Amino acid sequence: MGDKATTVDVQIEKLLSRGMELDIEVEKVKEHLLDIGYYRLGFYWYPFEVDADHNFEKGTKFSTVIDLYYLDVDLRYILIKYINRLELNFRTNLIYWVSTHYDNNPIWYTDAKIMSGDYLKDIKSHYNKNFKKKNLLINKHHINNPDDRFAPCWKTFEYYTFGSIVKVYEHIIDDDVRKKVSLQYNIKKPYKLQNILDTLVFVRNSCAHSGVIYDLHIDEGVVEMSSYKFSNDYSHSLDAAIKALLYVMEFISLDRKNELELKLYKLFDKFKANHTIKSIIEDKLGYTYSC
Template identity: 75%
Template sequence: MAGLATSIENQIKKLRERGMVLDIEEDKIIEILLDIGYYRLGFYWHPFEIDADHNFAEGTKLSTVIDLYYLDVDLRYLLIKYINRLELNFRTNLIYWASMRYDPNAIWYTDPTIMEQEYLKDIKSHYNKNFKKKNIQISKHHAKYPDDRYAPCWKTFEYYTFGSIVKVYEHIIDQDVRKEICLQYAIKKPERLQNFLDTLVFVRNSCAHSGVIFDLHIDEGVSGVPGVKFNNDYSHSLDSAIKALLYLMDNISSNRKNELEKKLVKLLDKFADNGVIKDIVEKKLGYHYDN
């Protein structure tokens, strides 16, 4: 059997046996374990494990693990706010530039001369009766125009996820349209913008589903950000994704970009006096504290 359920009392006992310093009152520990969960907290005490038996480095405190957990929570909330800002801007640019090019075809996203077949084969399954029914403006459109098979892109895309919007961009056949859009972000090659967007969709989804962010691994890796150096030249970490986000935000609103930077600094500076978390932040996020 892969594993057995363990009582809260045994969970606490196991942590103590593995060398965790339980520097929090037991009632609070019970509350934490019932709230967050033993397994989930394991992602946050993993950096402190020293062997295959999951023993902890000497002096590892439960309070430090909890601090790391809440750093991750705050980081998720912060990033999703600004990624949502990017999502709105990108949706607007996609709708505007593509619609201007293909005017008066308001449903260009369904046109086989405009979109790749790989994308079009999924349209019917996505844009179905349920989609029309649950999205009020789409429902109203089809009630008013019963002969229309699809609603205009500016109505339809309001109900697309960030990932779905990025897939539309990915599958536009005309590279000149894709270039026009990526130039709005001071990027010359559509492939680079595509990489940034795919990365940030992944980060956004991880944030939305309460994924572990501080230790996030991005399989594809982030394309080079103009004028920016990644932490340890490693393009697969959250650090590289944040730098891609900052670059895009700077081309949307320098004020929003500066705002995000300041909030990141404020968040990470909370741990300037916590040597253990400070070390994790520097290694994982590439943020270096002033000594």
């Protein structure tokens, strides 16, 4: 292996040799390197590298790298809060609209006439003894109803992750039933809601696991709705995901949508005077600063 561990002092020497300006006290630089890590900070000085040897553009400051890092941290906290709001709302709508359609079948999510075979073949792998035991209300249901193989969806789905809930929606066979849910977000075609949900599950998981957000790439791309346009017509960036989140949030709570927009505005506005970070926000996140 060519890589080997290095001390903080060696890391600082390497940054200086590559052209980084240490515009804050060396002890503070060491603190950041020991707190965040040299490798992780590499995701935030990467935009300033100019060649294959990882040399930096002239004038690259360590403080700018730290600013970009904390922009990313704050952005993650904002996004995960509102995606969690969507998760709760979507779970409620899925349970309500599908359950009222199949009103005599509280465990419709296990029914081969309702759910695709691809989904059902995996259900036993997660709805097992461990699932029943570790989730209090599910355990209580099976104690009180020992003949039931599964608990009603409104109990079960409380213990599903956002991704698992979205997979349930994806595998409902009847598209008209899926449409009942998508219409709650003013989306006529269920595949469009599916795309938005898949995107936001990906963003949410990236946020939850401290992924790099500002430069996030969404492989599938986000469907475009008539009420929003993507920056540079590029549907694979975080900008596209944020616009999709704002779109569905409007039909959950206009107050929450406006609140999200305001928080993003306040976060991005903090960097208005920092031309380097400002340009990254405009290019990567699609935010346009007013003059």
